[in-house]
Amino acid sequence: MPQHRIAVLPGDGIGPEVMGEARKVIEVVAARFDFAISSEEFLVGGAALDATGNTTPLPEETLNGCESSDAILFGSVGGPKWEELPPDIQPERGALLPLRKHFGLFANLRPGVCHPSLIDASPVKNSLIPDGFNVLCVRELTGGIYFGSPKERREENGEEVAIDTMVYRRSEIERIAHVAFQAAQGRRKKLCSVDKANVLQNSRLWRETVVEVAKGYPDVELSHLYVDNAAMQLIRYAPDYDVIVTGNLFGDILSDEMAMISGSLGMLPSASLGEPDEDGRNFGLYEPSGGSAPDIAGQGIANPIAQILSLAMLLRYSLAETAAADSIEAAVEKAIGDGFRTGDIFSGAEGEKQVGTAGMGAAIVERL
Ligand code: IPM
Ligand code: MG
Numbered sequence: 001m002p003q004h005r006i007a008v009l010p011g012d013g014i015g016p017e018v019m020g021e022a023r024k025v026i027e028v029v030a031a032r033f034d035f036a037i038s039s040e041e042f043l044v045g046g047a048a049l050d051a052t053g054n055t056t057p058l059p060e061e062t063l064n065g066c067e068s069s070d071a072i073l074f075g076s077v078g079g080p081k082w083e084e085l086p087p088d089i090q091p092e093r094g095a096l097l098p099l100r101k102h103f104g105l106f107a108n109l110r111p112g113v114c115h116p117s118l119i120d121a122s123p124v125k126n127s128l129i130p131d132g133f134n135v136l137c138v139r140e141l142t143g144g145i146y147f148g149s150p151k152e153r154r155e156e157n158g159e160e161v162a163i164d165t166m167v168y169r170r171s172e173i174e175r176i177a178h179v180a181f182q183a184a185q186g187r188r189k190k191l192c193s194v195d196k197a198n199v200l201q202n203s204r205l206w207r208e209t210v211v212e213v214a215k216g217y218p219d220v221e222l223s224h225l226y227v228d229n230a231a232m233q234l235i236r237y238a239p240d241y242d243v244i245v246t247g248n249l250f251g252d253i254l255s256d257e258m259a260m261i262s263g264s265l266g267m268l269p270s271a272s273l274g275e276p277d278e279d280g281r282n283f284g285l286y287e288p289s290g291g292s293a294p295d296i297a298g299q300g301i302a303n304p305i306a307q308i309l310s311l312a313m314l315l316r317y318s319l320a321e322t323a324a325a326d327s328i329e330a331a332v333e334k335a336i337g338d339g340f341r342t343g344d345i346f347s348g349a350e351g352e353k354q355v356g357t358a359g360m361g362a363a364i365v366e367r368l
Helices: 015-033 046-051 060-067 091-102 116-121 170-185 201-214 227-240 248-261 305-317 322-337 357-366
Strands: 003-011 036-041 071-076 107-114 133-140 148-156 159-165 190-195 221-226 243-246 271-273 284-286
Touching (some): 003 046, 003 060, 015 036, 015 305, 015 357, 046 091, 060 091, 071 091, 107 116, 107 170, 116 322, 133 170, 133 227, 170 190, 170 243, 190 201, 190 248, 201 221, 227 243, 271 305, 322 357
Parallel strands (some): 071 284, 133 243
Antiparallel strands (some): 107 133
């Protein structure tokens, strides 16, 4: 029987609540698909700051726990309680970014799916997206302006200046382009690369490199958009897009836009992956695309679907438990099809049943 080991980092806000539902799903699929999985919990984010007297949001023990696992299932971090701390130890900058960098998780996959039965939850007119849409955003995650140096504040001619540096190396662009082309091959074979090549040097390198890599994928139709235009086109007609590949900062912004037009952040999972090993297995960090939602934390009303679908991605990419991943995705579809709705996706239409976090979790578990 395969033995897997995952590190579970629930974090803050709604993280622990939605993680509770994902853990129930883990138990059920492990039994049903005949594998053993040990899942140990570790502190991260504000929870870790509280436990360490505001020393670190990413304790050594958590990092070690992640290192000895096959994958990380992450909840969410941050909240008003920790916003006034020095930037370097704030939950987002002090935990999430270092985790991505430490494990070389350069490829961030963010599916933006608007389920046809949930088009009422989208702010886009129903008439524009009658069948919903399904766009995969592939965001470069360990380079670009997030990590380039210098990154500092200093004084120049008696005035304060702040500097961030946007750097992309050809090799960084190549590897993310390969991930995106391969993802497109498994889908509708369309890839749109997003840059700002009319202004930025590193976007010119980005575009040249993507065009070069495209030669190895003649079956994929490649297009290019400037990021400002991409922001418009996604709202105008998202169903036109299949896979989008872009740099760290543009991907951060466009993936939030995509999440919004898909209806609810509470539905969208994400995977952050490094280079696969020889057996095609991949260490990764899996987390909901949404944040810790402190405004609704502790009320038992958060949508657990993003966390549960993140678990499905973990099973697919890091543990190669494809059947289990398929069954979770099917169970989620079925629960939605049967009318179960948390508040964020409830429209009041006939046949809808409003449920809380645990109710949605139970509806999914029953359908596994
Ligand atoms: C995201 C988040 C993070 C990012 C923040 C929390 C550092 O917005 O995962 O999209 O900017 O990458
Ligand atoms: Mg973001």
